[in-house]
Amino acid sequence: MEIRHLLYFKTVAEQLHFRNAAAKLFISQPPLSRQIKELEEELGVLLFSRSNKRVTLTDAGKYFKVEVDAIFARLEESKNIVKQIHLNESGEFKIGYISSVYQTYLAEVLKLMHKEFPYIKTSLYEVPTITQIDALEQGKLDVGILRAPVHSEKLQQQSLFFDPFVVVVPSTTKNFNTQQDLVLFIKSSPFIFFNKEFAPYYNDKLMEICGRMGFKPDITHEANNVHSILQLIEAGLGVSILPSSIKRQYHYLQVSFIELDQIPVNTEVVLAYKQTNKSTALKWFIENYKSQSFND
Amino acid sequence: MEIRHLLYFKTVAEQLHFRNAAAKLFISQPPLSRQIKELEEELGVLLFSRSNKRVTLTDAGKYFKVEVDAIFARLEESKNIVKQIHLNESGEFKIGYISSVYQTYLAEVLKLMHKEFPYIKTSLYEVPTITQIDALEQGKLDVGILRAPVHSEKLQQQSLFFDPFVVVVPSTTKNFNTQQDLVLFIKSSPFIFFNKEFAPYYNDKLMEICGRMGFKPDITHEANNVHSILQLIEAGLGVSILPSSIKRQYHYLQVSFIELDQIPVNTEVVLAYKQTNKSTALKWFIENYKSQSFND
DNA sequence: ATAATTGATACTTAGTAGGTATCATATGGA
DNA sequence: TCCATATGATACCTACTAAGTATCAATTAT
Incomplete structure (x- = not known):
């Protein structure tokens, strides 16, 4: 039959x-x-x-x-x-990430993902937070690694880690004996920071941190990604205040990362994805990205 | 595929x-x-x-x-x-019936049945009540048309009709003016009846009827089916008391069927079948046999 | 280092699904 | 009542394909 x-x-x-x-x-x-x-x-x-x-x-x-x-x-x-x-499990899986994400780690996770889904095609897009939010909402990205808060009813999010800030200065800068010396130095230095429109919440955090230190930053240079900012610092064009998590990734640069003691301001890094996305690949990513997180 | x-x-x-x-x-x-x-x-x-x-x-x-x-x-x-x-619906459907059943009618029902189940093979077995009960219990018959009561927990039954009794005498017998004359006549006549072992309930009924008339029947001839009994009556060897329903079937015989007024003894004719028999053919037979019944 | 084993591909052939021709029988229409 | 049409079934034929063998490239086991 x-x-x-x-x-x-x-x-x-x-x-x-x-x-x-x-x-x-x-x-x-x-x-x-x-x-x-x-x-x-x-x-x-x-x-x-x-x-x-x-x-x-x-x-x-x-x-x-x-x-x-x-x-x-x-x-x-x-x-x-x-x-x-x-x-x-064989289509394209599009990942957005902010420039400060530790890409070596992301690559490790994707390696594991390809073992689980041999036919999947992962695409990485380095995209600022606000752009990621739009893209996730429109289904142009499957998942995003970005900074909170994510104000969107369409998106679900999962906290990855909390990222304090560090002052980044050129390596040629002399060591500071006290935090007060440091404050005085960066107060009088030109600031290099993210474009306000690309990363509004970063900008707010910067204002908050500097406000707590008693001055307003003199932002003379803008850039839309973290490695551009760092390169400008290395070149001696100014200083910045950036999330601590970038230290591991950019340790080779001739810049110094100085912890800011006693200023409890940090930023939350999250995974975000569309609520209606039931993809098995996405489920795997959400479950496995954080469990391998270096937030320790 | x-x-x-x-x-x-x-x-x-x-x-x-x-x-x-x-x-x-x-x-x-x-x-x-x-x-x-x-x-x-x-x-x-x-x-x-x-x-x-x-x-x-x-x-x-x-x-x-x-x-x-x-x-x-x-x-x-x-x-x-x-x-x-x-x-x-293509196997054998075995029907048992007592000799007094009106076979013309049974044949009509089977004709309809074959229209409904073109491939079925119906087999008719003229078998006394007590033999039918055993055969039904053993699955050797699918359905039986027999006289109540059917004392068996394995069998299910469905009432067909109630059958009063008639006196059957040779046609050459003179007409009786009163029931009392009839009673006197049959009291002094030899009786032809069913073998007690084949039809014990028939026998009980006979004793009851004769008892009500004030005598014990002199059973000089036994037979195991109704047409044998009738043939003996026609031949002048005696009289009998038989179920009224046989009149229609044996109207051609040179015998007379005399109603017994005022003796409310009758017998119940039923369909019986094994409870566990879920045959579609059986279901049809049960539903259709009675609805075509001439009990009117 | 070599033999054994694996799933995949190339080529060949036996078996069969679907073709046409035709049958016997029944029905419908003139 | 007769003839044309329609029906499912059977016989025979052929194109297509499922399964065969031979062999491959790659991996594993000895």
């Missing part, structure tokens, strides 16, 4: 006319007659009653028609779902 | 080894490899992951395996049930 037999049976059962059913199946009538006969012989059951060349279903045939319909329905549904599962 | 593909997939999924699966399917490995490839191409889905010549199921494959198992299970069950329905 093959699916062909079941389909032929189903069609004859619906038409109750061999020649009409054959036309519907795009075959000629004799093979249809034979295939039905073979099915009946294999089952050892008469499915149709032929009397005076008219065809009716036997009780066995009536029952079998219902069963065949149910089996076909389930097979079609299974095919659809199996395709969805496949696409879910 | 054919069932063959699903079977090949299922076997590879279970074995996770193409050569082992091929052996199990009694085919060689290359066609199995190709057929699985064709299935994956038709679905547009990778069901297996081949890495370093090792085989694992993808997530899509895992899901599909569960679905294919369920579909195969349902198909097998459907095949079994369809065979049972077929046998149910």
